[in-house]
Amino acid sequence: MPERSWTGYLREDGRKGIRNLILVLYTVECASFVAHAVAEGEDDVHVIGFPGCYDNAYAIRLMLALATHPNVGACLAIGLGCEYTQPSRLAEVAERSGRPSDWFFIQEHGGTRSGIAKGKEALQALRAKLDAKTVRVPMSWPDLIVGAECGGSDGTSGLAGNPVVGRFYDLLIDRGGSAVFEEIVEMIGLRDVLRSRAATPEVALQLDHAYEKAERYCKAVRQYSVSPGNFAGGLTTIEEKSMGAFAKSGSRPIQGVIEVSQQVPHPGLWLLDSVPDDHFMQFGYTNPNDTEGIMDLISVGAQIVMFVTGRGSVIGSPVAPLIKVTGNSRTFARMNGDMDFDAGRILSGERTLDEAAMDLMQLAGDVASGELSKPEALGHREYFVMYKHQDTPPLEAGCRA
Amino acid sequence: MKRCFQVNAEDNVATLLEDAGPESIAVLGLEPNATVEVLEPIKLGHKVCTRAVAHGDLIVKYGVPIGVATKEIPAGAWVHLHNCASRVDERSNHLDVVTGVAKDTAYA
Numbered sequence A: 001m002p003e004r005s006w007t008g009y010l011r012e013d014g015r016k017g018i019r020n021l022i023l024v025l026y027t028v029e030c031a032s033f034v035a036h037a038v039a040e041g042e043d044d045v046h047v048i049g050f051p052g053c054y055d056n057a058y059a060i061r062l063m064l065a066l067a068t069h070p071n072v073g074a075c076l077a078i079g080l081g082c083e084y085t086q087p088s089r090l091a092e093v094a095e096r097s098g099r100p101s102d103w104f105f106i107q108e109h110g111g112t113r114s115g116i117a118k119g120k121e122a123l124q125a126l127r128a129k130l131d132a133k134t135v136r137v138p139m140s141w142p143d144l145i146v147g148a149e150c151g152g153s154d155g156t157s158g159l160a161g162n163p164v165v166g167r168f169y170d171l172l173i174d175r176g177g178s179a180v181f182e183e184i185v186e187m188i189g190l191r192d193v194l195r196s197r198a199a200t201p202e203v204a205l206q207l208d209h210a211y212e213k214a215e216r217y218c219k220a221v222r223q224y225s226v227s228p229g230n231f232a233g234g235l236t237t238i239e240e241k242s243m244g245a246f247a248k249s250g251s252r253p254i255q256g257v258i259e260v261s262q263q264v265p266h267p268g269l270w271l272l273d274s275v276p277d278d279h280f281m282q283f284g285y286t287n288p289n290d291t292e293g294i295m296d297l298i299s300v301g302a303q304i305v306m307f308v309t310g311r312g313s314v315i316g317s318p319v320a321p322l323i324k325v326t327g328n329s330r331t332f333a334r335m336n337g338d339m340d341f342d343a344g345r346i347l348s349g350e351r352t353l354d355e356a357a358m359d360l361m362q363l364a365g366d367v368a369s370g371e372l373s374k375p376e377a378l379g380h381r382e383y384f385v386m387y388k389h390q391d392t393p394p395l396e397a398g399c400r401a
Numbered sequence B: 001m002k003r004c005f006q007v008n009a010e011d012n013v014a015t016l017l018e019d020a021g022p023e024s025i026a027v028l029g030l031e032p033n034a035t036v037e038v039l040e041p042i043k044l045g046h047k048v049c050t051r052a053v054a055h056g057d058l059i060v061k062y063g064v065p066i067g068v069a070t071k072e073i074p075a076g077a078w079v080h081l082h083n084c085a086s087r088v089d090e091r092s093n094h095l096d097v098v099t100g101v102a103k104d105t106a107y108a
Helices: A028-039 A057-067 A087-096 A112-133 A157-174 A191-195 A199-218 A229-231 A239-249 A291-300 A327-334 A353-366 A372-379
Strands: A005-010 A020-024 A045-049 A071-081 A103-105 A133-139 A147-150 A178-181 A256-261 A270-272 A306-308 A321-328 B003-005 B014-017 B023-028 B035-038 B048-050 B058-061 B062-069
Touching: A005 A353, A020 A028, A020 A057, A020 A087, A020 A112, A028 A045, A028 A071, A028 A112, A045 A057, A045 A157, A057 A071, A057 A087, A057 A229, A057 A291, A071 A087, A071 A112, A087 A103, A103 A112, A147 A239, A147 A291, A157 A178, A157 A239, A157 A270, A157 A306, A157 A321, A191 A199, A191 A239, A199 A270, A239 A372, A239 B062, A291 A306, A306 A353, A321 A327, A321 A353, A321 A372, B014 B058
Parallel strands: A020 A045, A020 A071, A071 A103, A147 A178, A147 A306, A178 A270, A256 A270, A306 A321, B003 B023
Antiparallel strands: A005 A133, B003 B014, B014 B048, B023 B035, B058 B062
């Protein structure tokens, strides 16, 4: 594929985005209605929020990572007024990164109607500031970070859907770009394979550490990530299922392990560890659903996320466009309005894996250039932020009684 | 001709792209015109052995071991829970071979 470039958006912190969005963030479930009403009918405004009233270091880091994401140009944080998480602090960090930002508490603005009016007014002011300072900039593959996730998998995902994303990852990395994959609980049984991909001996230790945590997690929940339906569908062992999922990592060396909201340190291939750390509440859940996993990938800076779904999923994402890849041509035909890419052509012999990876790279370039992906055009903006424990402060801190 | 798909040259299994057998089917993914003589009915998404495997040999897919043969497996045979075991997950070796349902869970 010839070098490709497109025009993106340069942020004051030096990051480059492929969209120029305003992000509305709410800091407790009680503020979600007003936040969504504020964003209603505004194409360039996306919403995310944390439902919990008690704060959580992981959730705050995640919201800050999204507020300062390369695709985001301005932020409006909305709180109810009695929760732990402070909208003023979120706005402060976003403003410091060069993104025009504002915040308010609904309780201080008279409730639902006046809160929505206040929010709409704030949005207008933010958009004017954003328009005034928007700098367009050429972008190319080295400026791109892509994430990948699979869900609603079938027998084709491990044969075509995940391998074509993996081969595209190889192409992207060879051109100086960055790629992130996750779902380490679906790498059980692949310890040696994983280690053999480490870029350095230090990375091998990081991979060991992450693998062991995933194994402890599986033992604690007494379940590997494999179900009766997987066996009935032809998967025989967890190793086989793991390898099908791992195929989306391609073949390049792994540069390191990053946790949720940690920014990709330098170009290349990275493993995102979204498994909760050991904690007094046991572990919690690693990825309770596909949307949560996609949020994790966006939190490390991915401007585009590939979602591989054999059976056909109908989700999208805020902040970064989701590209739907299916290895099942029947799913592609049946759910054509939702599916972006038919990797089933590899299985039918119409395209080789290399040709299909080139096609997928072309599509990624189109979406980076501003073309809407199918879920994006449909208006899908699902998000899911939950309590999770990664790098938590000491447990006894704050409670002396 | 019905089809199966082999991912890696080192693999000794291929995945069926439709229900087949007993009959000769095409093996896609590697050299052109390869076939395997399927010995028994095998369902879509399940695996057929493409090279005879001895008891204790590794079952290889994606170029990596996905389990170990618990008996001798001739080329063309169905490879699943009844003749292939995980090396890390003991529980899956005791599942119902057709439905995948756990047989070790008490319901009363």
